[in-house]
Amino acid sequence: MNTSVRTIEVQRISKSFGDNTVLRGVDFSVSKGEVVVIMGPSGSGKTTLLRSLNFLEMPDAGTVKVCGIEVQCTGASKPTREQQKKIRAIRLRTAMVFQSFNLFPHRSVLENVMEGPVSVQGVPREQAEECAMRLLAQVGLAQKAREYPARLSGGQKQRVAIARALAMDPEVILFDEPTSALDPALREDVLNVMRDLAKQGMTMLVVTHEIRFARDVADRVVFMDGGVVAEDTTPQMFFGASASARAKQFLNLIET
Template identity: 55%
Template sequence: MIQTIGLSKTFHDAEVLKNIDLRVAKSEIVVLLGPSGSGKSTLLRCLNGLEELSGGVVEVNGIRVDAAMKSREKHAKFREIRRQTGMVFQQFNLYPHKTALGNVIESLLIVKKMPREQAVQVGEQLLERVGLADKKDAFPSRLSGGQQQRVAIARALAMEPAIMLFDEPTSALDPELVGEVLDVMRQLAKEGMTMVVVTHEMKFARQVANRIVFMDGGSIVEEAEPAAFFREPQTERARRFLNQLSDY
């Protein structure tokens, strides 16, 4: 479903991603771990064109983008990719003047040109799916952080994506609200959604991921199944990272 070949990204003179080769199979849950500044979020953003590629190739669900392509062609390809890829960010990015339902159906009305009655029906089903059927008429200011993030997940699912990308979706939440968002993500995993997740939630990574990809300094340092990674990491850098954590 996802493949990168020699992917690199440079900001000014700093090489943030260095020759990244990554493959993600259909229905696989890949969790990206690593210290802050290791390139995890940048890698995620390169997968759907939110960051320009400096070098290499990204292929998502059969759509191939080469950094050497002309800019117009790259942008057209990434537009196709974004139609098939849902992304959930640290911040919820909801429209404050729209209700929960209004936020979810926006893309159905604007992008899919769906009749409003049908869009509302789909939106209500999606809110029910994330446990917020009773909050459809609530504005974001009336929702907790966990509820807002679940609305953001429902909004991303509205486009029926083949792949979901999560960029630290619980990092802006109070600790007691983290579980309700992770529960929705666990359910998506059970349903067979292909997912790439940047997170610091080690319990989620252990229980849900099929594979851990550990990054440091813009490179992939280690890849392993969760049990093997957490029990016996193969690199000194991964061991130091885990030794600094208290909850893995």
């Protein structure tokens, strides 16, 4: 990883939904090539933080800087034209993998992977198809290219979703609990694809409760609690004997 190049920088971002304050002045950063795992109890703000980075949720306050593009958040109900331009630029440089796959059911696996490059980036179809087939081979699903999502297992759908994210040639991939909807037997295939991406130097921010993945693959673990970053440390520290009492309590709950 290149610690001198920050792919993500977040300063004092806050977000509320009505009377419920979900993020309370969050600060953190992710360096180029780094794998950062976000953990924490339900309602701690993990997913809202992730969605704030590509503005699926617009923070009420603070600064979000992704791939060198900075957006100041003012709490306005609608982004300004300048903010919209910057948000689009961020989305072109990032990709997101959701827990619910979000594949187009009426399109084949190949068409799902091609959709972004063709429709958003204007890549010629022949070139997009060649890239999509290469990526499907990378995630072990080249043989499923002509199938439709309904005929795939959950683990296969998620690997297609990862191939679709990679097709946009992102600088960073955001993963929102990518294995939580999968049976234990299917999780490992998805995690192995993510491990390979980490080895290739992909910058990754992963919301997950997969302890082994966090321990073995992450460069850092960010522990959120009550809408703040309670800890930002190495896996060795977070999972070790010197972990905080709150972190140990949380880990005991998810390990049982």
